[in-house]
Amino acid sequence: MPTRPDFLVESLTIEPDSGGSGVVKKGQTLRVTDIEGQQVGCFVSVTEEDPMKYTDCIYTNWRNGRYKWREGDFVYSNHMNPLWFIADDKTANHYTGGGFCSRDAFQHYCDSDQPGCREILQSEYRKLGMDPNLLQSVSCIGLFMNVEYAPSGEWLVSEPITKSGDYIELCAATNLIWMTSVCGWPKVINGEKPTPLRFELYGSTR
Numbered sequence: 001m002p003t004r005p006d007f008l009v010e011s012l013t014i015e016p017d018s019g020g021s022g023v024v025k026k027g028q029t030l031r032v033t034d035i036e037g038q039q040v041g042c043f044v045s046v047t048e049e050d051p052m053k054y055t056d057c058i059y060t061n062w063r064n065g066r067y068k069w070r071e072g073d074f075v076y077s078n079h080m081n082p083l084w085f086i087a088d089d090k091t092a093n094h095y096t097g098g099g100f101c102s103r104d105a106f107q108h109y110c111d112s113d114q115p116g117c118r119e120i121l122q123s124e125y126r127k128l129g130m131d132p133n134l135l136q137s138v139s140c141i142g143l144f145m146n147v148e149y150a151p152s153g154e155w156l157v158s159e160p161i162t163k164s165g166d167y168i169e170l171c172a173a174t175n176l177i178w179m180t181s182v183c184g185w186p187k188v189i190n191g192e193k194p195t196p197l198r199f200e201l202y203g204s205t206r
């Protein structure tokens with residue numbers, strides 16, 4: 001795998017409570033930057049050839065032997081093929097259990113009728129001409145989301161540890177389509193208030 005991104009191909013800044021998507025060719029690197037810090041991005045990717053081949057948190061946890069992925073790890077598909085190589089990761093702290101917030105969750109916990117990351121990701125599927133019912137809960141990586149599985153059995157969610165400018169770099173092992181929802185959930189999923197994330201695509205000459 002190429003280890004360093006060489007030149008910027010495109011850059012997209014996505015506000016909270018909204019989505020975005022992009023195409024990454026094999027060998028290109030996607031850098032996701034937490035611009036202000038303490039912000040979660042729900043992130044899904046599928047292969048360009050087949051939307052039923054998608055990132056799979058559980059198989060990735062299995063193959064890596066850990067749920068806190070880090071630099072040097074691969075992210076695998078539901079068929080256990082490598083889709084991304086984690087080329088750099090400033091915090092190595094992401095939620096890898098799958099799932100996303102949703103309209104139901106906002107109603108249940110926040111007494112608010114608004115789309116969650118599920119609906120925003122599904123709208124990205126629609127924009128790309130894909131069936132939104134293909135969205136898989138297990139394919140969603142909670143970038144920068146801070147979850148610990150406590151030895152006591154508790155599922156502990158805390159504010160993200162990311163500081164302004166922290167990022168993860170994902171190098172594509174095959175041609176991929178990614179979709180994201182920059183999470184609008186209040187504290188403690190995010191910090192004091194939801195803030196934007198930046199998605200930069202880099203090419204490599206090596």
Ligand SMILES: [Zn+2]
Nearest residue numbers: 101117183184
């Ligand atoms: Zn969310």
